[in-house]
Amino acid sequence: MELLTILLSGLLGLLSPVGGVVERIAENIIRSQFQQVEQLRVRVDNVPTHQLLQGKVQRVRIAGRSLQLRQNMTIAVLEVETDKVDFDTDNLNRIQLQQPLEAGVSVVLTEQDVNQALQSDAVASWLLNVTVGTLGRRTEQSQQFNFSQPKIHFLANQRLRFQVQLTEDGVEPLQITVESGLGIVSGSQLQLIAPIVWVNEEQVPEQILNAIATNFSQQFDLRSLQSAGIQARILQLNISPQKLEIAAFLHLETSSRLLKQLQL
Structure with a gap:
C-alpha cells in the first residue's frame, strides 16, 4: 500500500503546467519519498501537449532500480505503466480522477533485500509481540510467543x-522451518503449494499444515x-x-479513499 501511495503522489507533479519539465517534477516527487534511490526514470506521454493543461495524459511510465522504502525494504526493480490518466484540474492541491486509473506493475525482490527487511526494527518489534491462541484448549486464553531470527x-x-x-x-527455543511452493488463486489470493513444516527437524502433521495453508490464503487476499x-x-x-x-x-x-490522503 505504501508503494502505491508513493506512485500516486508522483501524479501530483503532472498537475504543474510546465511543459517539458513535468517528467522531472514527477520523478523528484517520487524520489523524495524513498529513503534511497539508485536509478529512477519517469516518462509522460501527453501528445498533444495542451491536453496536460486539461488534466489528460495518454500514458505514464515509471522505471526504477534499487528503491528503498522506509521500512528498510528495497525493491530491486520497479516498472509501472498506466493507461490514460484523466484528472480534475480545478483543484491543484489534490488528485481527483475523472475516470478510474489502471496500471500494470512489475516488481523484482532479491533474497538479500527481503532478508534485510526482515531484520528491520519494525519487523523485529512485531515478531516480539505475536500472540497465538493456545492450541488444544477450550478457553479464550492465549499465549505470548517471541519470534526471532527470521530468514527466507x-x-x-x-x-x-x-x-x-x-x-x-x-521453554527451550524451537527452530521452525517452512518450505512451500507459492501459487495464485483467481489472481487475488496467494496459495501455499505442497507445504512442509518442521519444528526442530520434526515434521508437522498434515492437519496442522492444512490450517496453516488456509490461514495464509486468507491473510494474503487482495x-x-x-x-x-x-x-x-496478480x-x-x-x-x-x-x-x-x-x-x-x-x-x-x-472514489478511492487512498486518493483523499494525497495532497500538495
Missing part, C-alpha cells in the same frame, strides 16, 4: 523456505483492498534462486 530463501521450482526461531519463557476502492490482480509470480518477480494489474476507483 528463494528456491528453484517456484518454492521458498522460511525459517524463524520461537521462544517462550522457561480482495480486501476493494473496500479502499482498489482492485488488484498476473504472474515467479520464484527462482535469489529473487522473486511479481507482475500485477491495478484498478483505482475515482
